[in-house]
Amino acid sequence: MVATQSDRHYTPASLAEALVALVRAEQPTRVLDVAAGDGALLAAAAERWPAANLTGNDIDKDALERLSSRLPSSELMQVDALSNALEGVRPDVIVLNPPFSHRGGYLCSVTFAGQSIRCSPAMAFLMTATSILAEGGELVAIMPSNTRHSSKDAEAWRILESSCCVTFYGSFGRGTFEGCFPSVQFVHLLNQRPEIVTLPISPSKSLGEVAFVYRGTMPVTRASAEGDTRLLHSTDLCPRTIIRRKPILRCNSSTADLMGLFITFPRVGSFQSQHIQLRSFMEPVRMSDCLFALWSTDELRTVELHNMLVSSFEALEACYHGTCARYLTVNDLRSFLSDRKWDPHVVRPCSFKSCSTAKFRFSETL
Numbered sequence: 295m296v297a298t299q300s301d302r303h304y305t306p307a308s309l310a311e312a313l314v315a316l317v318r319a320e321q322p323t324r325v326l327d328v329a330a331g332d333g334a335l336l337a338a339a340a341e342r343w344p345a346a347n348l349t350g351n352d353i354d355k356d357a358l359e360r361l362s363s364r365l366p367s368s369e370l371m372q373v374d375a376l377s378n379a380l381e382g383v384r385p386d387v388i389v390l391n392p393p394f395s396h397r398g399g400y401l402c403s404v405t406f407a408g409q410s411i412r413c414s415p416a417m418a419f420l421m422t423a424t425s426i427l428a429e430g431g432e433l434v435a436i437m438p439s440n441t442r443h444s445s446k447d448a449e450a451w452r453i454l455e456s457s458c459c460v461t462f463y464g465s466f467g468r469g470t471f472e473g474c475f476p477s478v479q480f481v482h483l484l485n486q487r488p489e490i491v492t493l494p495i496s497p498s499k500s501l502g503e504v505a506f507v508y509r510g511t512m513p514v515t516r517a518s519a520e521g522d523t524r525l526l527h528s529t530d531l532c533p534r535t536i537i538r539r540k541p542i543l544r545c546n547s548s549t550a551d552l553m554g555l556f557i558t559f560p561r562v563g564s565f566q567s568q569h570i571q572l573r574s575f576m577e578p579v580r581m582s583d584c585l586f587a588l589w590s591t592d593e594l595r596t597v598e599l600h601n602m603l604v605s606s607f608e609a610l611e612a613c614y615h616g617t618c619a620r621y622l623t624v625n626d627l628r629s630f631l632s633d634r635k636w637d638p639h640v641v642r643p644c645s646f647k648s649c650s651t652a653k654f655r656f657s658e659t660l
Contacts, residue, residue: 392419510581
């Protein structure tokens with residue numbers, strides 16, 4: 295079975311948090327991961343929804359044993375996710391990072407909405423998971439970017455998009471997963487027919503989409519090993535440390551800057567496009583004075599803003615100046631964003647306020 299030929303490239307914790315942040319449900323009852331692996335997605339779900347019933351399935355017995363230790367209160371299953379063994383589960387949220395590739399371009403046969411379909415393994419996992427999703431439920435998945443335009447998955451996407459509301463978010467390239475180099479994107483699926491779903495419509499770029507800009511203020515010299523608040527620093531943005539092999543910096547602080555989904559990148563020094571990262575935190579964090587944070591009015595626009603920054607990396611890098619360590623000023627960042635039809639709103643610390651994407655501390659926009 296294809297499910298036994300598992301791709302053992304597990305989800306980085308920061309990517310899992312960002313994916314789970316896309317779910318709109320505030321209090322789901324049951325959350326399922328049909329290919330749970332090391333449990334990163336379920337752990338992010340448990341952090342966001344402590345009261346939810348978690349179910350993890352994987353064909354790998356060893357993975358389930360590790361998952362049992364990591365999330366002892368979760369329900370575990372060991373069945374082939376491409377069979378009909380999960381039909382009776384009916385979760386209202388599914389999180390998914392499916393196996394991506396198999397030697398020889400293997401195609402799977404699945405049945406969806408009464409139609410037999412041949413498609414890639416990743417697409418087969420997505421279709422099968424969608425078929426057991428509760429009415430009105432949500433599925434969020436990490437999918438290979440090429441599946442959206444692949445001829446072997448074209449029919450599967452056509453059938454899926456005629457039955458559900460499907461939204462694509464972001465693009466994550468080299469350095470996202472350790473030990474392999476896929477290009478992936480997020481997929482959000484709402485299990486309702488598209489014609490009865492009202493979707494947010496992005497305003498015209500000529501009107502100026504809002505980009506909130508925040509410059510970190512905490513000196514890294516004030517970091518400590520056992521502070522009460524996490525301190526996000528430029529060292530957290532190295533692709534090889536995205537799985538958090540280095541110690542997490544903390545600080546003692548009575549205030550915190552950000553929580554939720556936002557973009558962060560270095561304010562000082564040389565860096566590469568993969569250091570422009572989407573991050574998501576369920577608890578407030580402080581930003582070091584070496585970082586900028588950006589976000590927009592909702593998750594979709596925040597991901598669009600991230601895509602723009604990555605695709606315009608050379609122009610962004612040219613805005614950095616300095617004879618020693620190169621740095622980017624707030625005014626130069628505002629000009630960069632304005633030139634690309636984004637309306638920058640600079641915020642500065644004061645008191646918590648929430649928006650649909652991030653919660654942040656600010657007193658006024660400048």
